[in-house]
Structure formats: structure tokens, C-alpha cells
Amino acid sequence: MEGLNWLTARQAAQGIRDGVFSSEDVVKACLAQIEAREPEVQAWAHLDPEHALTQAREADKRRSEGKPTGPLHGVPVGIKDIIDTLDMPTEDGTVLHSGRRPWQDAKIVDALRAAGAIILGKTVTTEMATYAPGKTRNPHNPEHTPGGSSSGSAAAVAAGMVPLAVGTQTNGSVIRPAAYCGVFGFKPTRGTVSCRGILAQSELLDQPGCFARTVEDLALLGETLSTYDEHQKGMRPRSTLPLLRVCEEEPPLPPTLSLVRTPWWDELDADAREGFSELIDHLSDRIGEFEMPDSSVQVLEWHKTIMEADIAASYESDYERGKERMSKSLREQIERGRAVSVVDYRRAAARIEPITESLDEVFDRFDAIITPSAQGPAPHGLDSTGSPQFCTLWTFCGMPAINLPLLTTGNGLPVGVQLVGRVGDDARLLRTARWLLTTLA
């Protein structure tokens, strides 16, 4: 049963459902791969192999008893260590929360368990999901950052340790590590996924997301996470989103993509620029250009105002009791954030809607925006997780975004291509991504 750890989530679920192999087989293969790669990659904050196997055996027993099973029955998933789990510690990447044991699962962990998933373990996050790196290294080259803040989730999926992982993005924390590690990443529309039981950084900006090795797996995981949560502020009663079904459909017309040269285009590195340009040339008959509104250049500043003020408010008690055990970068973020007035905050937040609306017209003409996921491949060194700049605008607007690991540099590092969709149109974005992969195949 070798290689089961490299199956996609759908293949794993299908094989378990059909009795070709068991959940225990899959989990054992994942644990073996972790044993082999973890010393180098360091993707896990918490892993209890026995507890994982116990869950898998229970899933197998359930199936053997003919009880109903969910779409992820027996499939292991990695969970970013800022997302609460009842049966495992959740330490938020900070010594301030060492040994923290939540008293209940986050809503999305609950949804995963209801779908039959095995919660394999907790993946490494940067310090409280901000900038100071955790221990994780890039599986393609351990001298390079995996990106952050969902470092372990991206690296674990890339290293074949688990087919699926969950992370969060407040700036570029899903799309960037997915790009650096060369896996598929998906940040759904803001508000689509419950944040309950997840370390709150910014109520306005926090957006949970998915890591996988295929677009279809992103859709499957995304639709599981989209379970309605009556306690999530602003979420209205609705059924689970049909992301996988739509993702697999043929588009009614061949999609068109809009190349959006964001104002920070010049910061794209040479290698990435070349690869991206070749891709655009190759797709030229399906591509048009769209000029960004001038005001979008200010988004970085507005985003920073909101995020730093929210971090200062959200992490206030941690700062009060343990600022000396925080990294300098987090301390400085909090200290800048403490100075932000309500008036300045609201002025920044009031830009979200008009900027989003000004981008909306792209989608009257195009199915998706195509743009780089990051400035280039994963930077050398482990002191930083790289810049989230190429993700900020889409996070600010809450638009759905996908990283496709389409490019590679000369020295074998992945470079991500980002597709961005209209707010609420996640299913169509996934369908467009699948079409693009088929076109390029």
C-alpha cells in the first residue's frame, strides 16, 4: 500500500468507500511520509500518530457497520494551529498560548468531522498568524521559506504528508504559502466560511482557506468548510455551496481571463515575470487587460490600518501580560495598531465596498482575473515568510482567490499563478481554474 499518501482526497475517499483500502492504510501512509520528511520540513505543531490511527480505525469500523459516511470519510486533513480542536492542543504559534486546550472544536473542524475527515494533526503557523516565522521549511528547498502564516498546512500538502489542509488568510496567508510550496490554495469569498473557534486577528479581514493537490480537492474541502454557522456574524441561512459539482462542469462558453497589472507590478521578480509572460502569451486569445482604478494603490495602507488596529485590539490581553515574549515585529505591529483611531479605521474600512464595486465590472467581461500569487518563488532564508503584497487587494475586498502551481524557476522552485473571482462566485472561479488546467495540459 505504498504511495497512498500521494492520492488526492477524492481518490482516497473513493478507495475507502469502495473498500480498496482502509482509512487506516491511508493514515499510515501519511504518517510514514511524515516520519520520513518531517525532520527536514517541520510542518507539524502537534501530531499524535496513535490518536490519528484511532480516528482512522473508528472510521473504518463505521464503514464496515454500514453506517452513513460523509464525502471525506476516512480522509486525513491537517489543521492550522490557530484553529481550535477539542482533542489536540491549539497553541497559536506563540509561547503565550503553550499548552492551550480548547474546550470545543472550531466550527469548521466540526464540519470536517461531520464529513468523516480524520483530523491528522495541527500544522505550524507563524506567531499568532502574523509575520514571525515558525519552524517550517520549504519542502522544495529547506533553505527557503514555505511562506506564511499557514506555513505548515502548505508544506505538509506539498510534501505528501496529507492530501488536504486548512489555513487562514488575513493578508496573503493561504495563497502565498501555497505558491511558495507549489500546491493548490483556495481562499473563499469573505464570510463564506465560519471563523468561530479560530484565533481572531481581524474580524473584517480573517478568511479561512484550503490547501490541496488538485482543484477538485479544493472544491471538495471548500464546500465542506462552507457549512452554515448560525453563530457567525453576518452569515445568512443557506445550504452548503455546490462547489465541487460546478467545478466539474464544462463552462458554458470558453472562459476569458483578465490580466490585471496591479500598481505593484514592477516588484515582480525577473524569473517570475518571464514565466508569467510566457503563460499570458500562450493564453493570448483568452486574455484581455483591465486597468486598475488609481485608488487601488492605497489599498496596502488601508489594509494595514485595519489589520494592525484589529491585531492590537484582538491581542490586547496577550500584549499586556506577555509583550516581552512576543517577537519584535508583532510588538511593533500592535504598538502601531494601538495608535489607530476609530475614525481612521472606519475611513479605511469604508473603502472596501467601493473598491470591490470598481473591480466588479471586470467580471461582466471576464470569468476571472489572472495575476501572480507572489512576487516570485519562495525567497531564500527562513527569517521572513515573504511579502503578501500580491494578495492584499483581493483579501481586502474579500474576493475568492486560487493559487495554481503552474510555473517553476530554473532551480526548481514553484511559482504561483493566482486566479481571482467575483465576490460570491467561488464555484465559477473553481470551474474556471479547472478549465485553465485542462487547456494547458
Next chain:
Amino acid sequence: MEGLNWLTARQAAQGIRDGVFSSEDVVKACLAQIEAREPEVQAWAHLDPEHALTQAREADKRRSEGKPTGPLHGVPVGIKDIIDTLDMPTEDGTVLHSGRRPWQDAKIVDALRAAGAIILGKTVTTEMATYAPGKTRNPHNPEHTPGGSSSGSAAAVAAGMVPLAVGTQTNGSVIRPAAYCGVFGFKPTRGTVSCRGILAQSELLDQPGCFARTVEDLALLGETLSTYDEHQKGMRPRSTLPLLRVCEEEPPLPPTLSLVRTPWWDELDADAREGFSELIDHLSDRIGEFEMPDSSVQVLEWHKTIMEADIAASYESDYERGKERMSKSLREQIERGRAVSVVDYRRAAARIEPITESLDEVFDRFDAIITPSAQGPAPHGLDSTGSPQFCTLWTFCGMPAINLPLLTTGNGLPVGVQLVGRVGDDARLLRTARWLLTTLA
């Protein structure tokens, strides 16, 4: 057809429905009363008698054609002049908005029209619903304030100019003017009534409310205003609340009331204290006491932090372009509010839930809290609208509150008794209020 202006809303609706008199008759009676009393009371910011009569004639025509009619068919209502009306100016009590014509009705005005109501005119508000008084005087004694900020709505109902009026409360702006003017006032649970199309002062604290001359009329108006609004943040799909039906029911057991001596009890004036004590003695077998949590004394400060920061953010563009045409008090509020940090704001806002929860246990033992509506009767003079202090805690917590005009001072000024209910339990609160009136009758 004299005296039709003094009918309750339900009597007026019934008479119109039965053809005893027409909507035009009722509106004419109201206009005649306005003509008689308006020079002294000054309750109206905008009144176009012809337009009111046109609406009434259309209502009468509709009825005569046998078309469906709503529960307020033909009944005139006054609307506070911070609530948008498509067919009348909405000037927000400030010269900065002189001549402002909204391009659509506020959601609650829309709901009133759908129920058949006649929008009689716009009632006077203080400056942008804050502290600087408008022109209105107390109908019981023109040398006394009517209270604010919903000054005109309270005074118009008290003076028999209209059976119903709508106002808003961010601190004490419904209950206090109702108490000073001697009418029934009702501030529903926060979030029950849509704020769309109403001058936004504080998203957290703004709470629309009702003025009438009976509790049943409050229930009828409140249930009309509770219409679901899909665009109102945080409102979940639900049917209209059955306030009137429950209000008219007999309580399953004789209700009990909890006397809550708020920390600012000592500020109650002698006259009001005496009347209130007599009432409590009279009801002694139905009354128990409840000790306020110590922290509640800080509510005034938390409320101020939130309100002033919100005002500074909400009125920012008005301040920038016209601060010299604002009152000193509003300017100072805004200037204090501009200095409030997001961290301080969130710390204050985070107290709402625990304070509300600590009060919740009152309602396991009692049907309602009984407490004064204000420090006493309407203060002498027109330079201030009096203190909202006796309303702040309940507004902060978003609890439903009713003013009952049960007491009178020696010189004929009304003194209000406030009943406060559990969050979401508005119907029960109205039922308890009706029971109390019956008991005292």
C-alpha cells in the same frame, strides 16, 4: 368629526376600516390640532398639509375600491427628521443638511406605507440626533424641554397632533422625551428594527423606537417597524413579530417586577422619588429587588466611548466641511470621539455582552425591570434636553424598554416609569406593561 385627532391608532384604523369616518377626516383633525398647537409646541420640521391630505384621499379611494388594506390603513404617523422620506425633505436637524431630499424611503417608512399609514410629516430632532436642542417645546409647559433627541415625535403625540410617531434612541432619545411629554414610548430590542435610511450615529447603539398614547398602539407600531430587512446587517430572516397579539394576551401568571436601583439612583429628584416610591409600595406584593453588578457603574463611560467615536466617524465629512456651523456641544463630542482608539473602542464594546448576560438572570425571576425613565420631570428651560442617564444602561445592552406615563408632579408635569425586558422578549414586555396598567387602573 371633532376629536378624531385624539383617537388611538387602533381606534382610528378601526373607524376607517368600518367606514365610520375616513382617513381624510382623521388627517384633517390632526392638521387642525397642529394649526392650533404648533405655534407653541413647534413639533414639526416639515409639514405639507396638502400632501398629507392627498395621501389620505388615496387611502380612502383604495378602501372604497375594495383593495386590500393594511393594519394602519389611513392612520397618520409622524417621522423623526433623521429618517429618510422620498417625498419630503430629511434635514437631520442641522443646517449642514438643509434642503436634503433622500432618493428613497428608509426601510421603516417603506414598511409603514405598506401597512397603509399616512406619512403626516417630519418631526423635529435635535442637531443630528445629539444634544443641541431643536425648536420644540414641552406641550405641558412651553418653558420646559420636551426631551430629545426625538423631541418633535414625543411632543406631537402628546399634543394630540398625531396618534403615532417614530423616533430613534442611541442613549435615551425615545424613552426620555416620552417621559417628559407624558406619552407611551417603546424602544425595541437592538437589531429588531431596520436602521437603513436613518441617519447613522452609531451602528452599535442606534435603535429606532415608537411613540403612542396606549401600549397597544406601541405594539401595533412596533410590529410594523419590525419588518425584516435583508440589507440590515445582523438581521436574520424572520416573520414580523406578533407584538400586538401577545400584548393583548393575559399573562399566564401575574407578572412580577424587579426594582433595580441603578448606581445613579441618588440623582433621582425628590418629586420623582416620592411618586416612584409610592408606586412601588402600591405594587409591593409583585415586586422584588435586584442588585446591579458593580461593573454597571462604568457603563456610562463605555457608552460614551462608543458613541463619541461612532459620531466622530459617522459625521466626519460634515465636520470637515462645516464644523463652524455645528453646535459647540456636537463639535466637542466629535473632537473627543476622534481621539478614541480602536483598542479602547473594542474594549468598551466587548463589555456589552457580559453586562447583558449579568442582567439576564433578573428575567429568570421577574417579568420586567421597573425603574425611572429619567431623573424627574422635564427640566425647566430649552437650552438642554435633559439627561439620558437613566436610559444608558438599557440602550448599551440593547434591551427593550417602555416608558409608561404613570406619574405627575404637583405642577402638572409628567414623570415616566420605565419597564425594561430581556433582550428579544419585546412581546412579553408589552404584555407586562399592559398588565401593569390594568392593575393600576
